[in-house]
Amino acid sequence: QVQLQESGPGLVKPSQTLSLTCTVSGGSVTSVGYYWSWIRQHPGKGLEWIGYIYNTGSTFYSPSLKSRVSISVDTSKNQFSLKLNSVTAADTAVYYCSRLRSFGTWSFDYWGQGTLVTVSS
Amino acid sequence: QSALTQPASVSGSPGQSITISCTGTSSDVGGYNYVSWYQQHPAKAPKLIIYEVNNRPSGVSNRFSGSKSGNTASLTISGLQAEDEADYYCNSYSNNNTWVFGGGTKMTVL
Numbered sequence: 464q465v466q467l468q469e470s471g472p473g474l475v476k477p478s479q480t481l482s483l484t485c486t487v488s489g490g491s492v493t494s495v496g497y498y499w500s501w502i503r504q505h506p507g508k509g510l511e512w513i514g515y516i517y518n519t520g521s522t523f524y525s526p527s528l529k530s531r532v533s534i535s536v537d538t539s540k541n542q543f544s545l546k547l548n549s550v551t552a553a554d555t556a557v558y559y560c561s562r563l564r565s566f567g568t569w570s571f572d573y574w575g576q577g578t579l580v581t582v583s584s
Numbered sequence: 585q586s587a588l589t590q591p592a593s594v595s596g597s598p599g600q601s602i603t604i605s606c607t608g609t610s611s612d613v614g615g616y617n618y619v620s621w622y623q624q625h626p627a628k629a630p631k632l633i634i635y636e637v638n639n640r641p642s643g644v645s646n647r648f649s650g651s652k653s654g655n656t657a658s659l660t661i662s663g664l665q666a667e668d669e670a671d672y673y674c675n676s677y678s679n680n681n682t683w684v685f686g687g688g689t690k691m692t693v694l
Binding site: 509563571 | 681
């Protein structure tokens with residue numbers, strides 16, 4: 464059973480960089496056919512796809528966030544990370560890490576519990 | 585890249601069936617069979633209930649079914665139960681290796 468767990472600061476100051484890590488257990492970030500993803504949900508709002516990284520290191524980002532976001536992977540720790548710079552109050556959200564499965568079954572099949580990040584001074 | 589369009593809310597009585605629509609464009613829903621649906625209970629992470637338009641993951645009730653016609657995908661829940669009350673989100677692959685979610689639908693069991 465794959466499990467994902469987000470970790471990182473719950474409070475970030477405006478203009479600073481939001482940094483979160485997702486630790487994967489029960490599976491490997493090097494496995495072929497899986498894309499390791501970040502998704503966020505503004506308070507009381509819908510889901511927003513941020514981006515993902517493949518085991519080759521290839522990354523793909525939402526066009527609306529592309530200029531501020533970076534996703535990386537640490538295979539030695541079986542983790543992947545999100546960095547979002549120049550944050551504002553509009554980046555306050557619950558951030559989820561998730562696994563995007565391919566192989567003819569394209570879907571976000573496993574999710575972390577989510578972590579609330581508040582942007583405030 | 586705009587969010588897919590879902591009704592804000594739907595409701596039904598126990599035992600009835602409801603359908604939630606998800607409308608996109610030929611660049612996402614209409615162009616690919618990579619539509620999935622997620623159920624989210626309050627303060628919980630989303631849960632996958634339908635993938636690739638009409639496939640159910642193991643363990644998901646067969647009361648949930650999906651379909652697609654043109655640029656619109658649909659989720660049908662039959663035999664409504666109290667536990668089905670939740671928010672539902674559609675998701676689709678879009679052009680250039682991006683993914684887009686719907687705005688979400690609050691489903692209420694009367």
